Amino acid sequence: MAITLILLVLFVPAVTSKGSHSLSLHATYIKGNTLFPEYSYTLMLDDVVLGLFNSKTWTYVPRGNTTDEDNVIDPQHLHTVSKNMYDDFVERWIVMDGGNLTGSLQVHQKMVLCELLNNDKPGQMMTRSASKGLTTDELCYLDGKFYYQGTSYVTQQELEPYLELSKFFHENVYYPACINTLKNYLKKRGNQVNRKVKPRFKLIQKAKLDGESRVSCLATGFYPRHINLTLFRDGQPVSDHEITGGDLLPNDDGTYQMRKSLEISRADTHTYTCSVTHLSLDNKLDIYLEFDHSEPFKSLIPSVLIVLALVLVFGTGLIIYKCRRRRAVIASIKNDYSSACTSEENMDAAS
Numbered sequence: 001m002a003i004t005l006i007l008l009v010l011f012v013p014a015v016t017s018k019g020s021h022s023l024s025l026h027a028t029y030i031k032g033n034t035l036f037p038e039y040s041y042t043l044m045l046d047d048v049v050l051g052l053f054n055s056k057t058w059t060y061v062p063r064g065n066t067t068d069e070d071n072v073i074d075p076q077h078l079h080t081v082s083k084n085m086y087d088d089f090v091e092r093w094i095v096m097d098g099g100n101l102t103g104s105l106q107v108h109q110k111m112v113l114c115e116l117l118n119n120d121k122p123g124q125m126m127t128r129s130a131s132k133g134l135t136t137d138e139l140c141y142l143d144g145k146f147y148y149q150g151t152s153y154v155t156q157q158e159l160e161p162y163l164e165l166s167k168f169f170h171e172n173v174y175y176p177a178c179i180n181t182l183k184n185y186l187k188k189r190g191n192q193v194n195r196k197v198k199p200r201f202k203l204i205q206k207a208k209l210d211g212e213s214r215v216s217c218l219a220t221g222f223y224p225r226h227i228n229l230t231l232f233r234d235g236q237p238v239s240d241h242e243i244t245g246g247d248l249l250p251n252d253d254g255t256y257q258m259r260k261s262l263e264i265s266r267a268d269t270h271t272y273t274c275s276v277t278h279l280s281l282d283n284k285l286d287i288y289l290e291f292d293h294s295e296p297f298k299s300l301i302p303s304v305l306i307v308l309a310l311v312l313v314f315g316t317g318l319i320i321y322k323c324r325r326r327r328a329v330i331a332s333i334k335n336d337y338s339s340a341c342t343s344e345e346n347m348d349a350a351s
């Protein structure tokens with residue numbers, strides 16, 4: 001279970017604000033007796049997987065539309081990146097764990113990301129490391145400045161030469177290479193990440209068992225993922241603390257969905273509407289209420305059936321809840337990335 005969760009973090013799509021793009025690499029190093037390869041990574045353009053690498057075969061396998069993509073990444077360059085990152089993991093494992101071979105499972109991860117802003121201006125480059133699912137340190141390169149933040153496992157003296165070297169490599173190698181590769185991938189896969197798919201949506205009110213009602217605004221099947229869904233009561237936005245949901249969830253086909261719900265009493269006479277803004281829509285769209293008249297449960301149903309149904313509802317509810325949680329965790333990590341370099345904390349730490 002722990003492993004599945006940790007590995008899921010690997011597939012966190014890269015974060016970009018509206019109109020910007022990112023290239024990101026998500027690497028995992030596992031030391032211990034598992035079925036997983038010791039070392040693997042995923043390369044992504046925004047939230048699209050470009051290819052996968054694992055240490056069992058020590059090869060990188062492109063994914064999806066690879067027409068004419070061979071020249072985007074220099075194989076020699078890719079090999080160097082793969083090797084360097086692997087060495088770094090091994091070194092980190094030795095430092096952090098004293099090479100403790102008797103120790104149980106060790107999982108280290110690294111995420112490297114660079115951005116191109118809407119105006120084609122190169123944005124930040126970031127490297128974030130994590131151990132056992134927790135972020136340990138973060139390097140950020142932005143506008144020629146270099147920021148470091150972390151619960152470092154080495155002393156300040158040991159750290160400084162490493163940072164100096166890191167800064168040099170960022171300026172002269174990593175950053176230009178990453179931005180360049182990103183630009184080249186955008187030429188190949190621009191259509192895919194710049195596509196706009198309209199959401200399907202509805203606003204429904206449904207009676208609940210306890211005599212209350214739930215108003216839900218749903219949008220699904222949209223791309224890109226940035227969307228604003230706002231519930232209104234008599235024309236006034238309903239405040240966030242009354243609302244449940246709002247997590248961005250992925251669909252199987254690469255699009256996204258979002259739901260926002262509000263609990264109301266059955267006697268509530270307010271007028272509810274929902275509005276959606278999305279890149280695929282020229283204007284804000286207002287959605288009006290549809291009633292779902294299906295009775296929650298008829299009193300005629302024998303009580304045994306009610307109990308059975310409740311058990312079922314509870315059971316599936318729990319499963320759905322668990323899946324949601326997992327996706328919500330992923331979504332929140334994504335949000336973290338987007339704010340990483342610009343948060344005041346970081347600036348303070350750097351100055």
Ligand SMILES: *[C@@H]1O[C@H](CO)[C@@H](O)[C@H](O)[C@H]1NC(C)=O
Nearest residue numbers: 097098100101102103104105
């Ligand atoms: C090695 O790992 C074992 C099991 O996790 C632990 O009990 C022990 O303290 C570790 N030794 C060192 C030196 O970290």
Ligand SMILES: *[C@@H]1O[C@H](CO)[C@@H](O)[C@H](O)[C@H]1NC(C)=O
Nearest residue numbers: 065066067068187188189191
């Ligand atoms: C695949 O990539 C090629 C070359 O960039 C492009 O012409 C083609 O439209 C793409 N196909 C799909 C299905 O995206």
Ligand SMILES: *[C@@H]1O[C@H](CO)[C@@H](O)[C@H](O)[C@H]1NC(C)=O
Nearest residue numbers: 018226227228276277278279
């Ligand atoms: C959502 O609302 C925010 C704040 O008003 C705005 O900056 C952003 O562009 C909106 N996003 C979309 C997809 O409309």
